[in-house]
Amino acid sequence: MARRFKRTAARTRQHQVETLGSQSGAKFVRSCNTRRCQCDIAPTRVAPVDTPLGLCMSYQPNLFRSGGHGFSVHITLRTTRAFRAWDLMTTDQRPQVISQRSGRLLTLTLNDPHRRNALGTALFDQLEAALDTVTPRVTDDAPSVIVLGAHGSAFCAGFDLEACVQDPDLLPIFVERLGQLTTRIRALPAVVIAQVQGAALAGGCALAMSCDIVHAAADATFGYPVHRIGVSPAVNIPMLLATAGLGGARRIALSGEIIQASQAKSLGMVQDVHADEHTLRSAVATLAESLCVKNPHALRTTKDWLNRVDGTDPTGSLGSAAGRAAQATIDVCRTTEARNMLESFWSQRRSRP
Amino acid sequence: MNERASLTIADGCATIVLRRGESRNALDCDTIHALRACIDAATTQCNHTPGNIRSLVLAGEGKSFCAGMDLKGVLHDAVRMGDMLRGLSLALLALRRLPVPTIARVQGAAIGGGCGLAVVCDFAITHPEAKLGYPEVDLGVCPAVVAPWLVRRIGAGPARAMLLAGGTMGGEEAAARGLVTRCVPAADLDAEVAALAKRLATGGAEALACTKRMLNELDGSLDEKIAADAAELSARVIAGPEAQASLARLYAPKPKESAATNPAR
Numbered sequence: 001m002a003r004r005f006k007r008t009a010a011r012t013r014q015h016q017v018e019t020l021g022s023q024s025g026a027k028f029v030r031s032c033n034t035r036r037c038q039c040d041i042a043p044t045r046v047a048p049v050d051t052p053l054g055l056c057m058s059y060q061p062n063l064f065r066s067g068g069h070g071f072s073v074h075i076t077l078r079t080t081r082a083f084r085a086w087d088l089m090t091t092d093q094r095p096q097v098i099s100q101r102s103g104r105l106l107t108l109t110l111n112d113p114h115r116r117n118a119l120g121t122a123l124f125d126q127l128e129a130a131l132d133t134v135t136p137r138v139t140d141d142a143p144s145v146i147v148l149g150a151h152g153s154a155f156c157a158g159f160d161l162e163a164c165v166q167d168p169d170l171l172p173i174f175v176e177r178l179g180q181l182t183t184r185i186r187a188l189p190a191v192v193i194a195q196v197q198g199a200a201l202a203g204g205c206a207l208a209m210s211c212d213i214v215h216a217a218a219d220a221t222f223g224y225p226v227h228r229i230g231v232s233p234a235v236n237i238p239m240l241l242a243t244a245g246l247g248g249a250r251r252i253a254l255s256g257e258i259i260q261a262s263q264a265k266s267l268g269m270v271q272d273v274h275a276d277e278h279t280l281r282s283a284v285a286t287l288a289e290s291l292c293v294k295n296p297h298a299l300r301t302t303k304d305w306l307n308r309v310d311g312t313d314p315t316g317s318l319g320s321a322a323g324r325a326a327q328a329t330i331d332v333c334r335t336t337e338a339r340n341m342l343e344s345f346w347s348q349r350r351s352r353p
Numbered sequence: 354m355n356e357r358a359s360l361t362i363a364d365g366c367a368t369i370v371l372r373r374g375e376s377r378n379a380l381d382c383d384t385i386h387a388l389r390a391c392i393d394a395a396t397t398q399c400n401h402t403p404g405n406i407r408s409l410v411l412a413g414e415g416k417s418f419c420a421g422m423d424l425k426g427v428l429h430d431a432v433r434m435g436d437m438l439r440g441l442s443l444a445l446l447a448l449r450r451l452p453v454p455t456i457a458r459v460q461g462a463a464i465g466g467g468c469g470l471a472v473v474c475d476f477a478i479t480h481p482e483a484k485l486g487y488p489e490v491d492l493g494v495c496p497a498v499v500a501p502w503l504v505r506r507i508g509a510g511p512a513r514a515m516l517l518a519g520g521t522m523g524g525e526e527a528a529a530r531g532l533v534t535r536c537v538p539a540a541d542l543d544a545e546v547a548a549l550a551k552r553l554a555t556g557g558a559e560a561l562a563c564t565k566r567m568l569n570e571l572d573g574s575l576d577e578k579i580a581a582d583a584a585e586l587s588a589r590v591i592a593g594p595e596a597q598a599s600l601a602r603l604y605a606p607k608p609k610e611s612a613a614t615n616p617a618r
Contacts, residue, residue, distance in 0.1 A: 097538070213517065306513050
């Protein structure tokens, strides 16, 4: 069986599939680097599935159905049902955040690759719900390490601007929710590692900056290019100050420039840059594994103390400014100028081929 | 001067040497007291006879700079442990406040509190074979005392990654990550340190003191509250059952190596 699977994997190498160990006698393919997928299977047909077995899988319907590739022999009836159920779901019904627990490790994967994991109501809801499972009290079975990653070509490209254009009231709500979410991530009693490939812009950059440790692929980009839609990145400035320092934060927040992973590393926003997504994943997995075996109390105390030292805890100089920063951004979002700029930005983007 | 640390002054350059080489200069109560006494003596000299000391080198005798805290003797004595951590925290603060530029000469190991000593100094020079880092979380202990200094040195983001991940690194990586200012071949270490100390000593004493005071004020180095709180927090975590268990394992009699060779805190 193992040999047969190996052959299959070799045949589908152009998909850069990553295989996961066997479970219940079945072998699973975990991910396919859809972005670089050169084959005739459109990236849209590769969907991660939260299966009844609790595993995240890539579903490649064409491969699966063709039979000749041998996938079917390894897939159990239950997962087949999950695949079918997934296939019947519309895009909106699919989970936008996939949450997986494995011992003390909680992996959260943003799963709206077609919209580059843009932060919308559903994604906020699901991310918050996933974080609800992390209890404030450190217990033996509570997660002590969280990996925040994303499916697709981008980590998170910022707010769902399409929704914001359709309903102008959404933008201020998104800003407020982002502020609360980043504050919450910073205060979580677990070490949060961001695993960033592709764009981490605006709200996406804010998410990454709220994490304790940021690992990025070489193609990752960071920044707050929000001035062009008439919005201020103020909501995330307290967090950015803590990672990039005074000079760096000023440069990034004022210029709105998009910087490469290597530049972000030199500013202290990113801790490690890896050659590609594959090495990024394995490095993050290794790091997460090594953190999971450490004493959760020690980790938590250290994280809390670091929040105190760098001022991001609620009473610190930066943490106490979070509310004001969010309000300042909300005020800007409510201006007519912001609405007009957002609309013209969006119509230009849509008219682009 | 106490035998656990010594202060010598020659040609405007003061040198404080940790003298507990048999235990890789691990910091126990006496060593911390002696270190503090040396720092205070140097501070007094600077204040009373300005210009007498113009730069200060912090070094450790033997193979290692400083292997960290030696909690063996105070593990079950919460009061003395608290005193010791407070002592270290205040010694670091006093070292930072010295009105002359300070250089750490880091050979062998600088781990936990030892790495803290190197990071508090304005300059630190090491060699590629040296081992530096903060493995506190690996032992179920919180590196609270050294954390503020690391944040001030390499910034909050990188400090977070370093302290939460634990472990140690070689001299070159330490230089790349900003933990030390330079990494030179082991054979050149003494010459480099001496050259830097000499160069710094030629600068205007008033100008250097003023610059250092300004920098200390700006980066929050003078915050006594955080130094005191750090010691309390660290002591509380060490007194906890999990840290006690892992430290007891660490300090359990081993066939060959001295228990103090492993760092804690």
